[in-house]
Amino acid sequence: MESWRRSLPVFGAFAGPTTLWLLIFFLIPLGIIWTYSFGENVSLTEIETTWTTSNYARIFEPEIITLFWRTVKLAGIATVICLLIGYPVALVIATADQKWKPWLLLVIILPFWTNLLIRTYALLNILGARGRVNESLRWVWEQFDALFNTLGIDGAMLIGERFQPIGFLGTEMGVVIGLVYVHLPFAVLPIYSALERMDRSYLEASMDLGAGQFRTFFLILVPLTSAGLVTAAIITFIPALGSFLTPDLLGRGQVDMIANVIERQFKRANDWPFGSALSLFLLYITFIVLAIRAVIDMQAAKGRRA
Amino acid sequence: MINTPKNRAISRRTALRGIAGAGAVGLTFNMTKAFAASHTGTVNFYNWDTYIGETTLDDFTAATGIEVQYDLFADNDELFAKLKNGNPGYDLIVPTNDYVEQMVEAKMLTELDHSKIPNMANLDPDFLDPAFDPGRKYSLPYMWGSIGIGYRKSAVSKEPDSWADLYTSDEYAGRMAMLGNGQTVLQMALKLMGKSLNDWSDENVAAAEAMLIAQKSRITAFAPDNGQDLLLAGEVDLAMEWNGDILQVMDEDDDIGYVIPKEGGLLWEDTLCVPVGAPNPEGAHALINYLLDAEVGRDLAEFIYYGTPNAAAKALTSEEYRENPAIFPPAEAVALSETSVYPGQEIVQMIDAAWTRVKAAG
Amino acid sequence: MSKGPFDYAKKTSMRLVFFLTFIFLYAPIIVLIIFSFNNSRRGGNIVWRGFTTDYYVKAFENESLREAFINSIAIAVISTVFAVLLGAMTAVLLWRWRFPFKPAYEGLVALPIVIPEICMGVALAVFFSSWGLYVPPDTPWPFNLSNIIIAHITFSFPFAAMVIRTRLQSFSPEMAEAARDLGASEYQVFKDIIIPHMKPGLIAGGLLAFTLSLDDFVITFFTSGPNTVTFPVKVYSMVRFSVTPEINAASTVLILMTLVLTFIAIRMQKPTDIAS
Numbered sequence: 001m002e003s004w005r006r007s008l009p010v011f012g013a014f015a016g017p018t019t020l021w022l023l024i025f026f027l028i029p030l031g032i033i034w035t036y037s038f039g040e041n042v043s044l045t046e047i048e049t050t051w052t053t054s055n056y057a058r059i060f061e062p063e064i065i066t067l068f069w070r071t072v073k074l075a076g077i078a079t080v081i082c083l084l085i086g087y088p089v090a091l092v093i094a095t096a097d098q099k100w101k102p103w104l105l106l107v108i109i110l111p112f113w114t115n116l117l118i119r120t121y122a123l124l125n126i127l128g129a130r131g132r133v134n135e136s137l138r139w140v141w142e143q144f145d146a147l148f149n150t151l152g153i154d155g156a157m158l159i160g161e162r163f164q165p166i167g168f169l170g171t172e173m174g175v176v177i178g179l180v181y182v183h184l185p186f187a188v189l190p191i192y193s194a195l196e197r198m199d200r201s202y203l204e205a206s207m208d209l210g211a212g213q214f215r216t217f218f219l220i221l222v223p224l225t226s227a228g229l230v231t232a233a234i235i236t237f238i239p240a241l242g243s244f245l246t247p248d249l250l251g252r253g254q255v256d257m258i259a260n261v262i263e264r265q266f267k268r269a270n271d272w273p274f275g276s277a278l279s280l281f282l283l284y285i286t287f288i289v290l291a292i293r294a295v296i297d298m299q300a301a302k303g304r305r306a
Numbered sequence: 307m308i309n310t311p312k313n314r315a316i317s318r319r320t321a322l323r324g325i326a327g328a329g330a331v332g333l334t335f336n337m338t339k340a341f342a343a344s345h346t347g348t349v350n351f352y353n354w355d356t357y358i359g360e361t362t363l364d365d366f367t368a369a370t371g372i373e374v375q376y377d378l379f380a381d382n383d384e385l386f387a388k389l390k391n392g393n394p395g396y397d398l399i400v401p402t403n404d405y406v407e408q409m410v411e412a413k414m415l416t417e418l419d420h421s422k423i424p425n426m427a428n429l430d431p432d433f434l435d436p437a438f439d440p441g442r443k444y445s446l447p448y449m450w451g452s453i454g455i456g457y458r459k460s461a462v463s464k465e466p467d468s469w470a471d472l473y474t475s476d477e478y479a480g481r482m483a484m485l486g487n488g489q490t491v492l493q494m495a496l497k498l499m500g501k502s503l504n505d506w507s508d509e510n511v512a513a514a515e516a517m518l519i520a521q522k523s524r525i526t527a528f529a530p531d532n533g534q535d536l537l538l539a540g541e542v543d544l545a546m547e548w549n550g551d552i553l554q555v556m557d558e559d560d561d562i563g564y565v566i567p568k569e570g571g572l573l574w575e576d577t578l579c580v581p582v583g584a585p586n587p588e589g590a591h592a593l594i595n596y597l598l599d600a601e602v603g604r605d606l607a608e609f610i611y612y613g614t615p616n617a618a619a620k621a622l623t624s625e626e627y628r629e630n631p632a633i634f635p636p637a638e639a640v641a642l643s644e645t646s647v648y649p650g651q652e653i654v655q656m657i658d659a660a661w662t663r664v665k666a667a668g
Numbered sequence: 669m670s671k672g673p674f675d676y677a678k679k680t681s682m683r684l685v686f687f688l689t690f691i692f693l694y695a696p697i698i699v700l701i702i703f704s705f706n707n708s709r710r711g712g713n714i715v716w717r718g719f720t721t722d723y724y725v726k727a728f729e730n731e732s733l734r735e736a737f738i739n740s741i742a743i744a745v746i747s748t749v750f751a752v753l754l755g756a757m758t759a760v761l762l763w764r765w766r767f768p769f770k771p772a773y774e775g776l777v778a779l780p781i782v783i784p785e786i787c788m789g790v791a792l793a794v795f796f797s798s799w800g801l802y803v804p805p806d807t808p809w810p811f812n813l814s815n816i817i818i819a820h821i822t823f824s825f826p827f828a829a830m831v832i833r834t835r836l837q838s839f840s841p842e843m844a845e846a847a848r849d850l851g852a853s854e855y856q857v858f859k860d861i862i863i864p865h866m867k868p869g870l871i872a873g874g875l876l877a878f879t880l881s882l883d884d885f886v887i888t889f890f891t892s893g894p895n896t897v898t899f900p901v902k903v904y905s906m907v908r909f910s911v912t913p914e915i916n917a918a919s920t921v922l923i924l925m926t927l928v929l930t931f932i933a934i935r936m937q938k939p940t941d942i943a944s
Contacts, residue, residue: 001841004767010854014761018754018777018825025822026780029795030787036794044412044651045390063659063666070666088676088685096677104686106930111693113926117885117900118919121907122696125703129541132699167480170527184693242784244886249907253486253528256665259786259886266790266890267383268488269658270390270651276794279787286784355905376732377897380905391797530908 037277047272055277064261064278071257072285074172074247075240078179079187082236083229085180086187093188094195105192112185120249123181127168127250134165170252178246183239187232194228227300234293238286258282348373349589352388352396354576355380357449359602359609366596372589380531381487389414393583397590403438403575406445407648415444416580422591425598428618436575438647445577446594447615449550449607452573452635452643453490454566456534456552461543469498469567472544473517479524483533483545488661489654490572491518491528493646494546497569504647506657515660519667537562548574549632550612556632557611564632570642575615697923704916723917733918736902742810743888743898744881747820751877752870754821755828759869760862762829763836780826789890792819796891812896819891824880828873835869836862875933879926 004011037056039049058064093104111119126132141163148158168174202224206216222229244259251257258278265275351363355378363374377396379385382405388394389409401409409415420426426446433447455466461481466472472482473495484491493503495514526542527533533545538555545552552564578597580590596602603619613633614620620628627633635643649657676682707720727733758777762770780788796815810817839862847857863870885900892901899922906915 001766002764004765007854011761011765011767014757014764015767018758018761021754021822021825022776022780025792025795025818026788027776029791032798033787033791033794041651044408045414061659063663066666067662085685085689088682089689091676092682092686093677095675100677106934107690108693110926110930111697113879113883113930114697114923115883115885115900115919115926117903117907118700118922119697121903121915121919122700124907126696126699128539130539132695167526181692181696184689238782238784242786242886244786245904252526253530253665254522254525259784261662261665262786262790264658264662266793267381267387269655270383270386271655271658272794275790279784279790282784283787286782290782378732378902378905380908532908 033276034280036273037280039273041271041273044270055274058274059277059281067256067258067261071241074175074179074257075237078176078183078240079233079237081176081180082184082187083232086184086191086232090188090191090195093192108185108188116182116245119182120178120245123178124169124249127174127177129165129167133168137166138163169250170254172255174250175247175255178250179240179243182246183236186235186239190231190235191225191228194225198224230293230296234289238289241285242282347586347589348375349586349593350375350377350395350397351593352377352379352385352399354378354400357400357610359605362602362606366593369596370592372592374593389581393581395585396581397584397586398593399579399581400448400576401579403436403577404646404648406577406579407438409579410444414582416582416584416587417443418446418580419591423595423598425595428598428600428603428616430615430617433615438645445579446598448576448578448597449610449612450573450575450615451549451612452566452571453494453546453548454564454571456537456545456547456562456564458537458543459561459563465563465565466544467565467568469494469569472546473498473521476524478544480526481543482525483527483529483536483542484525485533485546486528486530488664489657492657492660493572497571500569503572503644504649506649506653511656511660515663518664522664522667550610553611553632566635566639566643570639570644573640573643573645575645700916701920701923704913704920706913708913723913727914727917730914732897733902733914736897736899737918739813739896740882740899743813743816743820744878746810747817747824747881748874748877750821751825751828752874754825755873755877756832756866756870758825758829759832759836763833777826777829780823785886788823789887792887793890815891816888816896816898819887820881820884823884823887824877827880828877831873831876832866832869835866839865875929879929
């Protein structure tokens with residue numbers, strides 16, 4: 001790597017456009033909503049930056065705190081589920097035959113390349129009270145019902161008088177399913193690459209030294225891939241925090257998350273200052289998550305040195 | 307495929323469109339002569355989705371030589387947000403009555419030049435001097451309707467003729483949908499409480515909010531604008547909805563009914579307005595005039611299936627449309643219903659805070 | 669090959685987990701594709717009423733849907749070109765030079781990747797409207813899409829930069845040094861040595877930017893203006909209003925496009941490269 005001073009014009013030619021672009025179309029927009037977040041609505045269409053902190057104070061009203069908590073909770077649950085599913089899936093890919101690996105990986109990534117709205121809509125279709133999932137369950141129920149009838153057993157005790165569809169839509173469960181569905185590929189990839197980078201001989205050594213399979217799994221394999229797990233958790237959790245579409249379509253207005261409130265401030269409520277404050281607060285939470293990760297990384301590095 | 311029996315509604319509308327199309331050809335000749343020379347350019351028309359006839363705009367272009375750029379919004383807030391910091395280039399917009407007030411207050415609408423809209427004479431006189439726009443300075447009526455309850459006849463014990471069936475009763479728990487718009491949902495609670503739906507006093511809002519929080523777990527969905535689909539799909543048996551949306555599914559399923567509850571509902575009117583800064587106000591006026599034409603209005607009304615304020619157009623419509631109680635509700639229901647008044651920015655934000663509390667409730 | 673304790677891919681339980689995940693990921697999409705051929709106007713996703721391709725015809729004849737589709741493709745193509753350009757410059761910049769505040773600069777470049785989409789959508793929407801950066805409605809296509817294109821470039825070029833930089837890391841600076849010593853100009857070095865080496869990265873970055881652009885909903889939702897409805901925004905408004913089988917048909921077309929793109933990507937390189 002050379003010093004920037006050595007070839008100043010070339011450096012400038014490379015640095016200039018990117019820096020300008022980021023400045024104009026990224027930092028300035030963020031700066032504007034930052035000033036708006038200290039602003040007040042003076043008329044229907046005008047906002048004056050009065051450096052009031054009332055917009056931030058409103059974030060601490062109980063209902064907004066409740067919604068933030070719900071957002072963090074649902075994103076957190078979805079992240080944990082993504083890791084629980086993603087880890088075995090990544091393990092299968094990482095230990096598969098070389099010729100299968102790329103294809104298995106592709107199978108997991110492909111949905112991520114499909115439009116978010118289409119994926120959510122596809123999920124919406126099958127999760128309804130009369131969607132495919134419930135219709136399949138109904139079919140299973142009917143088989144049992146018929147079986148009990150032929151056997152002369154009173155099935156109602158076991159499986160109920162009639163089939164009760166599971167209410168996925170408009171419930172937290174439905175939103176979590178949606179979040180997992182959308183973010184699962186994010187979780188698999190970092191775990192997979194951590195597994196690929198890992199030195200297999202550690203596992204064999206552990207087994208040779210008499211540790212069982214489970215102990216080896218939890219004491220060697222998981223810690224060795226913890227960096228991948230942390231990355232997976234973060235790139236699942238952060239976008240899940242800002243989810244707008246999933247709660248909007250699958251939550252049916254019953255399970256709003258914070259992004260839905262933000263959207264309303266810019267539309268229905270016409271309260272851009274408050275909306276700006278909310279989005280920045282979400283951004284600050286993101287920074288906190290990243291900072292926690294940096295601390296974990298630093299401690300891990302220290303641990304390795306010691 | 308379109309003319310299969312189960313698509314009865316479409317086939318009827320298609321047939322009607324054929325007739326209207328034939329009418330429009332005759333119209334085309336006259337109007338081309340009269341206007342083609344004087345009008346050119348493009349009108350940017352910003353309208354609700356599914357809110358125009360399938361050939362209306364093409365017919366307009368054929369008749370006048372003015373191209374129409376058609377763009378859609380999903381609700382009034384989206385419309386307002388788009389225009390908030392200056393008109394991005396729309397010539398003709400379709401806000402609902404209370405938003406007309408809001409936009410007039412925000413100086414976002416231009417005064418209409420009535421001399422350029424001779425077809426105003428076609429309008430029902432009842433619509434010529436509304437409280438939200440005295441003298442129709444800024445807006446002309448496009449369609450009107452009500453908000454009531456759509457329901458599945460075979461699934462209810464009796465006609466759900468009170469908002470209480472939706473707001474306090476547990477009879478239909480897990481089988482009810484409300485609209486997704488907080489203000490409207492709270493307004494119907496005010497009606498149930500026997501208050502005016504424009505009476506936003508603190509205690510009214512608090513009571514309506516408490517009522518909704520108590521009922522929330524029994525509501526299946528706060529549907530943005532698709533309660534009729536949930537009703538048709540059998541996911542809910544009661545849906546608070548716009549009458550036109552329920553009418554669309556009533557056409558397909560005889561088991562669905564619509565009622566304005568006895569406490570009264572909400573009446574609304576979507577209007578044609580020209581926003582400040584419109585690049586082509588001439589073209590916008592020409593399009594307004596075209597939409598208020600008797601035959602064009604008939605075609606529109608029978609296709610969109612909302613109530614038309616156009617008396618000349620209504621006279622040409624089929625009896626099935628004209629006599630439909632869900633489009634033109636009984637006079638006593640209309641008398642009990644109210645139109646929404648723009649309450650001012652502070653109240654709007656107070657309503658949103660209440661709605662957020664409903665949303666946050668567990 | 670013997671079945672060792674860590675050949676997880678050979679364990680039935682693990683294979684079952686993978687298989688179930690596969691079902692979970694694909695079942696909704698497959699149901700959507702199947703029901704796009706369902707001959708039922710409303711509630712088209714519930715009862716099978718026979719095979720038809722009518723809704724493909726209807727979707728194709730739906731002018732606003734078609735326009736939205738073309739807009740989306742145009743936005744993806746144009747923003748990809750710029751994203752790759754800016755991404756490549758950023759990658760070279762970070763790879764080649766030491767400069768003051770470099771870690772901070774790296775953080776800044778990574779910020780559009782980590783920032784929640786809704787924050788960015790809101791910020792850009794406010795930026796465009798508060799600075800009056802409206803595109804006049806009679807702007808010729810595709811320039812009327814510039815606000816959305818700008819937004820897409822902004823969120824996709826850091827991803828492209830990341831991919832290209834990874835590729836550059838395998839480049840030995842000595843090669844460039846050697847060329848310079850032999851009298852090659854800065855420009856020649858760049859054109860004849862660095863760019864050819866970057867090429868797989870440029871392609872991978874481009875594909876990533878392209879799919880990110882096609883995939884985006886939230887940022888587009890906030891930054892779209894008059895006459896600039898994109899496919900996802902159009903489908904969103906259709907979904908909110910009422911479910912029609914046209915949506916299934918149009919979605920299927922977009923899914924197929926994604927498949928074709930993926931196929932091209934595989935032909936060009938190993939999928940493992942795309943993944944990393």
